[in-house]
Amino acid sequence: xxxxxxxxxxxxxxxxxxxxxxxxxxxxxxxxxxxxxxxxxxxxxxxxxxxxxxxxxxxxxxxxxxxxxxxxxxxxxxxxxxxxxxxxxxxxxxxxxxxxxxxxxxxxxxxxxxxxxxxxxxxxxxxxxxxxxxxxxxxxxxxxxxxxxxxx
Amino acid sequence: xxxxxxxxxxxxxxxxxxxxxxxxxxxxxxxxxxxxxxxxxxxxxxxxxxxxxxxxxxxxxxxxxxxxxxxxxxxxxxxxxxxxxxxxxxxxxxxxxxxxxxxxxxxxxxxxxxxxxxxxxxxxxxxxxxxxxxxxxxxxxxxxxxxxxxxxxxxxxxxxxxxxxxxxxxxxxxxxxxxxxxxxxxxxxxxxxxxxxxxxxxxxxxxxxxxxxxxxxxxxxxxxxxxxxxxxxxxxxxxxxxxxxxxxxxxxxxxxxxxxxxxxxxxxxxxxxxxxxxxxxxxxxxxxxxxxxxxxxxxxxxxxxxxxxxxxxxxxxxxxxxxxxxxxxxxxxxxxxxxxxxxxxxxxxxxxxxxxxxxxxxxxxxxxxxxxxxxxxxxxxxxxxxxxxxxxxxxxxxxxxxxxxxxxxxxxxxxxxxxxxxxxxxxxxxxxxxxxxxxxxxxxxxxxxxxxxxxxxxxxxxxxxxxxxxxxxxxxxxxxxxxxxxxxxxxxxxxxxxxxxxxxxxxxxxxxxxxxxxxxxxxxxxxxxxxxxxxxxxxxxxxxxxxxxxxxxxxxxxxxxxxxxxxxxxxxxxxxxxxxxxxxxxxxxxxxxxxxxxxxxxxxxxxxxxxxxxxxxxxxxxxxxxxxxxxxxxxxxxxxxxxxxxxxxxxxxxxxxxxxxxxxxxxxxxxxxxxxxxxxxxxxxxxxxxxxxxxxxxxxxxxxxxxxxxxxxxxxxxxxxxxxxxxxxxxxxxxxxxxxxxxxxxxxx
Numbered sequence: 001x002x003x004x005x006x007x008x009x010x011x012x013x014x015x016x017x018x019x020x021x022x023x024x025x026x027x028x029x030x031x032x033x034x035x036x037x038x039x040x041x042x043x044x045x046x047x048x049x050x051x052x053x054x055x056x057x058x059x060x061x062x063x064x065x066x067x068x069x070x071x072x073x074x075x076x077x078x079x080x081x082x083x084x085x086x087x088x089x090x091x092x093x094x095x096x097x098x099x100x101x102x103x104x105x106x107x108x109x110x111x112x113x114x115x116x117x118x119x120x121x122x123x124x125x126x127x128x129x130x131x132x133x134x135x136x137x138x139x140x141x142x143x144x145x146x147x148x149x150x151x152x
Numbered sequence: 153x154x155x156x157x158x159x160x161x162x163x164x165x166x167x168x169x170x171x172x173x174x175x176x177x178x179x180x181x182x183x184x185x186x187x188x189x190x191x192x193x194x195x196x197x198x199x200x201x202x203x204x205x206x207x208x209x210x211x212x213x214x215x216x217x218x219x220x221x222x223x224x225x226x227x228x229x230x231x232x233x234x235x236x237x238x239x240x241x242x243x244x245x246x247x248x249x250x251x252x253x254x255x256x257x258x259x260x261x262x263x264x265x266x267x268x269x270x271x272x273x274x275x276x277x278x279x280x281x282x283x284x285x286x287x288x289x290x291x292x293x294x295x296x297x298x299x300x301x302x303x304x305x306x307x308x309x310x311x312x313x314x315x316x317x318x319x320x321x322x323x324x325x326x327x328x329x330x331x332x333x334x335x336x337x338x339x340x341x342x343x344x345x346x347x348x349x350x351x352x353x354x355x356x357x358x359x360x361x362x363x364x365x366x367x368x369x370x371x372x373x374x375x376x377x378x379x380x381x382x383x384x385x386x387x388x389x390x391x392x393x394x395x396x397x398x399x400x401x402x403x404x405x406x407x408x409x410x411x412x413x414x415x416x417x418x419x420x421x422x423x424x425x426x427x428x429x430x431x432x433x434x435x436x437x438x439x440x441x442x443x444x445x446x447x448x449x450x451x452x453x454x455x456x457x458x459x460x461x462x463x464x465x466x467x468x469x470x471x472x473x474x475x476x477x478x479x480x481x482x483x484x485x486x487x488x489x490x491x492x493x494x495x496x497x498x499x500x501x502x503x504x505x506x507x508x509x510x511x512x513x514x515x516x517x518x519x520x521x522x523x524x525x526x527x528x529x530x531x532x533x534x535x536x537x538x539x540x541x542x543x544x545x546x547x548x549x550x551x552x553x554x555x556x557x558x559x560x561x562x563x564x565x566x567x568x569x570x571x572x573x574x575x576x577x578x579x580x581x582x583x584x585x586x587x588x589x590x591x592x593x594x595x596x597x598x599x600x601x602x603x604x605x606x607x608x609x610x611x612x613x614x615x616x617x618x619x620x621x622x623x624x625x626x627x628x629x630x631x632x633x634x635x636x637x638x639x640x641x642x643x644x645x646x647x648x649x650x651x652x653x654x655x656x657x658x659x660x661x662x663x664x665x666x667x668x669x670x671x672x673x674x675x676x677x678x679x680x681x682x683x684x685x686x687x688x689x690x691x692x693x694x695x696x697x698x699x700x701x702x703x704x705x706x707x708x709x710x711x712x713x714x715x716x717x718x719x720x721x722x723x724x725x726x727x728x729x730x731x732x733x734x735x736x737x738x739x740x741x742x743x744x745x746x747x748x749x750x751x752x753x754x755x756x757x758x759x760x761x762x763x764x765x766x767x768x769x770x771x772x773x774x775x776x777x778x779x780x781x782x783x784x785x786x787x788x789x790x791x792x793x794x795x796x797x798x799x800x801x802x803x804x805x806x807x808x809x810x811x812x813x814x815x816x817x818x819x820x821x822x823x824x825x826x827x828x829x830x831x832x833x834x835x836x837x838x839x840x841x842x843x844x845x846x847x848x849x850x851x852x853x854x855x856x857x858x859x860x861x862x863x864x865x866x867x868x869x870x871x872x873x874x875x876x877x878x879x880x881x882x883x884x885x886x887x888x889x890x891x892x893x894x895x896x897x898x899x900x901x
Contacts, residue, residue: 022683029690072675101675101682124682124718125711126689 011039012141015064017049017081018042018099019073026126027068027099030133037141046076050084057090064094066140069116071100071107079110086115095140172357173383174393179371180435181391182253182268185384190214190225193263194378202251202268208377220249228257228264236264238360238388242438246271254438258388265384267391272437277309282443285309289450295458299330302425302451307332309443310436312411312427316340319423322625323347324355326423337430349401355421358414361388363445366410368433369394369402390441409434411441413448417456425451467629473497474636481644487511487572490644501633503624504579506561513574522552522561522578531576537568538634542581545621559583563623567634570642577637581623670728677721685714723861727868741777743770743825747803750785754792761799763792768804770825775893779869784827786862787889791829794887802828811890813878818892828888834881842879843867866891 014031018024024042031038041064043049049069056063067085071078078098085091095117100107103121111119120136123129177183182199184207186192195207203216214222224244228236232243236259244255246269253268285305292298299317307315314333320326324347331341358364373393376384386392402410409429415422425448436444477497484490491498491509499507508524509516515524526549531539542563544551552560561580569575688710692699699707747767751758758765765788784803791801809820818824834842843863870877870891881887 020679020683022686023679026683026686101678122682124678124685124715126686129686 011037012065013039013041013062014066014068014137015041015043015049015052016068016099017044017046017073017078018068018070019044020070023070023122026129027133030126030130031137033130033134034137034141038137046073046078046081049081050076053085053088053091057088063091067094067096068099068136069096071098071102071111079107079114082111082114082116097136097140170383171353171395172387172392173385174373174395175383176373176375176393177267177386177389177391178365178367178373178393180270180367182374183376183389183391184213184266184268185376185378185380186213186225186264186266188229188262188264190229190264193380194376194384196374196376198374199268202253209379218250220244221251221255224255224257225264225266228259228266232257233259240265240267240388240390256390256438260385260388263384265386265389267389269391269438270435272435272440274311274434274436274440276437276439277443281309282447285447286450289447289454292454292458294462295455296329298451298454298458302447303330303332306425306427306444306447307334309447310411310427310434310440312409312429312434313337313431314340314428316426316428317415317423318345318426320347320355320421324350324352324421326350329423335430350424357387358412358421358424359416361390362414362416362448363390363441364410364412365390365436365441366394366399366402367391367435369399369408371433406430408432411436411444413444415448415455416452417459422452422455463629470501470629470633473500474633474640477637478640478644481641487569487575487644488516491577498577498637499579501637502565502579502626502630503581504565505559505582506580508576508578508580510574510576510578511569512572522549522564526550527564527578528574528576531566531568531578532574537570537638538631539566540564540626540631540634541566542625543622551621561623562621563626565626565630565634567638567641570638581626583621583623670725673721673725678718681714681717681721685711688714720861723865727861727865737778738774738776740772741775741780742772743775743780746777746781747784747788750781750788753785754789757789757792761792761795763795763799763801765801765803768802770803770805771823773893776869776873779873780893782869783866783891786866787827790862791827791831791887791889795829795831797830800830802826804828806890808890808892811878811880811888813880814890815876815878818876822892824890824892826888826890828886830886833883833885833887834879835883839879839881843877 016024016027018027021044024044028040028042031040041052043052053063055061069078069081078100082096082098085094085096092115096115097118097120098111098116099120099122101122108119120132123132177196181196182202183194183196184192184199184202185194190212192207192210192213200206203218205216207213207216210216214225217225221244228243232241235241236243236257238258238260240256240258242254243257244253246252246254249255251268252271254271256267256269258265285301285308288301288305289298292301299319302317303315306312313335314331314337316328316332317330318326319329325344326347326349327344328340328342331339333339378384405428407428407430409432411427411434413425415424425444474497477494480494480497481487481490484493488509488511495507508522508527510524510528513524513528522544530547530549540563541547541549544562544564551562559582562583563581564578565581566576566578569577688707692704692707744767747770751765751767757763788801788803792799803826805823805825807820808814808818808822808824811824811826814820814824843866867877870893873893875892877889877891879887879889
């Protein structure tokens with residue numbers, strides 16, 4: 001999966017910013033079950049994510065409906081990307097779910113301080129990951145009403 | 153009339169008495185006062201006999217004085233005029249004069265004063281004796297030796313019954329520092345005399361005219377007859393009549409004749425060479441007196457040199473020791489260590505009997521010292537950084553008693569330690585010599601005779617005064633040393649502060665490193681671990697058809713090891729987080745609610761094991777909620793896990809004494825909380841080890857999964873709150889974990 005996959009209007013566009021190939025592989029595997037509902041875009045670096053989102057904000061390509069953001073990344077880290085998103089007109093409405101290894105209370109607090117919409121700790125085992133990802137997708141694609149929904 | 157009033161009246165009278173213009177001379181002299189034209193302005197009673205006619209009013213004394221005296225007068229008004237100004241000299245010896253008088257002349261203003269003195273019958277000292285005296289004086293190595301040399305040589309030279317060196321202190325009270333006498337008179341050595349005995353104008357006169365003679369107390373004085381309007385100034389006349397008050401004073405002492413020669417140092421009246429004669433009158437020749445004057449002059453110079461040498465040597469030594477003290481202070485880790493190390497060097501600066509250092513309000517005492525609080529209050533209420541007290545009582549401070557029987561302090565010198573609040577170095581002094589022996593009772597200086605006239609005191613036997621509660625005065629040098637110490641301490645303390653700051657920075661850096669490490673560990677170690685676990689799962693999912701039983705089992709093992717390692721990382725991270733004190737927050741906590749919540753959180757474990765948990769009444773306290781919850785959660789889950797049969801757990805509170813094994817510093821009556829199980833128990837030898845991180849007594853999955861960090865965290869949390877935890881247990885007999893939380897305040901029970 002990559003940013004080049006054919007966009008389907010009915011599918012949610014989910015941007016995942018994750019530097020670890022292994023973690024991304026596990027995540028991708030876990031969302032396979034929801035392929036019909038999702039278009040998955042992965043960016044491996046924080047600064048890449050910022051540039052891609054800026055371009056989308058200028059109308060060069062479509063904005064994502066949901067962003068999954070890792071915190072520990074080389075270069076621009078997750079906190080900085082989050083801050084950029086939430087401080088940028090045209091981006092700040094996009095829900096951001098922090099998805100990280102760290103369960104450090106200070107990190108959790110910092111993320112919410114920068115208006116993260118949710119904070120989830122990556123579970124150790126794959127079955128738990130699958131369950132978590134399912135409920136995440138379920139919530140953000142079916143239950144939650146997202147901005148711009150009515151226009152669709 | 154009160155004694156006080158009489159005394160002040162008398163002192164006043166004394167101080168006002170114009171002793172330089174007594175209007176009379178002593179009985180062994182005829183005084184003739186001329187103007188610059190040799191006209192006779194005044195002459196003493198009886199002087200008419202000198203030349204067989206009345207002198208006062210004569211237009212020129214030379215017209216009647218005969219050739220020898222006239223030639224002397226010519227010289228005085230001519231070539232010797234300047235030399236004689238306020239400087240009496242022998243201008244004509246009796247041996248070469250038909251009137252058989254020594255003529256001693258001096259010029260005072262526009263007057264020539266001629267003292268016609270009856271020649272002395274006492275032979276002047278031999279030149280050899282004088283030389284010998286001079287050499288002895290020059291050789292004296294210190295002031296005391298010098299004084300002793302002076303009294304014996306002067307007595308030998310003059311033949312007076314008693315010769316003393318009398319020294320003034322800063323307030324012009326005086327004491328007899330050296331004495332030489334013959335005839336078995338009552339010794340005056342060491343006696344003190346009040347300043348009023350030699351009043352200010354008498355002292356001033358001593359500086360102008362260094363020699364004061366009384367030839368015979370009983371000789372009638374000779375009044376001056378004068379044509380002049382103003383009183384004749386007799387400041388420099390050696391034969392000036394002695395004040396009747398002083399004569400009475402001498403009479404009270406039985407002194408018949410006296411000679412006092414001033415000793416001066418640095419322009420100040422240092423003391424007197426005082427000679428008393430009891431056996432009769434004593435009239436020294438001009439040459440003998442001149443020899444004494446020269447000697448006194450030499451003594452004055454020697455005193456000045458010896459005192460300044462002594463103070464130079466002392467100053468140099470003290471300065472070296474001050475430097476040494478500073479070097480020690482600078483090397484020390486703390487101010488306290490520094491002061492201890494340099495104690496002797498610091499003490500050398502002050503003549504003290506005791507010392508206290510007060511550091512941040514806390515006193516480190518030695519010997520009998522003041523009540524710290526009272527002293528501190530006294531010191532802090534003044535802004536001065538050097539404070540000197542010579543009488544505690546006068547300052548309203550209570551004098552302590554020394555339980556060791558030492559001399560209790562009566563005064564102190566305190567030096568503020570700059571930049572350190574409520575910190576002082578205090579040196580103490582005991583009472584000054586408990587007794588001062590006065591020459592006569594100075595409080596009864598005044599004697600009022602029947603006719604109401606005031607006269608000096610009559611008793612000159614030593615009168616002992618108990619000087620109570622006063623220390624010897626702290627000297628100007630000591631004050632300077634204290635000020636110097638205060639100034640240099642400012643630098644030293646600054647260094648200590650810097651060192652503490654550096655340590656703090658290092659510590660906080662280290663704390664941050666630990667945190668960073670823990671954060672890194674949580675991410676960097678967990679991530680690959682999670683990967684390994686995931687790939688094992690993927691392998692199982694994707695390649696199930698290719699895996700035999702062994703391969704599947706190996707994959708399960710990978711899973712288990714991953715979980716185990718994950719647990720270790722979690723435990724390490726959790727422990728590192730406990731160490732961060734800023735996490736500790738105190739508040740009102742209902743302990744019963746905390747325990748209940750822990751039980752709810754672990755409901756699956758309770759259900760699975762069928763555990764029975766009994767919770768007795770627990771108080772509400774002021775404590776760190778997250779901390780105590782962590783403690784109870786760990787102890788309760790441990791109690792449930794380490795049981796073979798369905799677990800029975802009791803949670804409650806008791807007095808420390810009720811649970812054996814408490815550390816020595818736990819008060820038996822302190823409240824403890826306990827978690828007791830009827831489980832497998834722990835052998836004695838493991839009671840300490842179980843509190844160490846990753847130390848587990850049981851391998852693998854026996855008794856459930858555990859990270860081995862739980863009890864380490866429990867102990868760390870309890871220690872953070874200032875408490876203790878201990879264990880009462882034996883193999884197979886269950887375990888009781890008990891802990892105190894001494895920092896808690898009980899809100900209710």
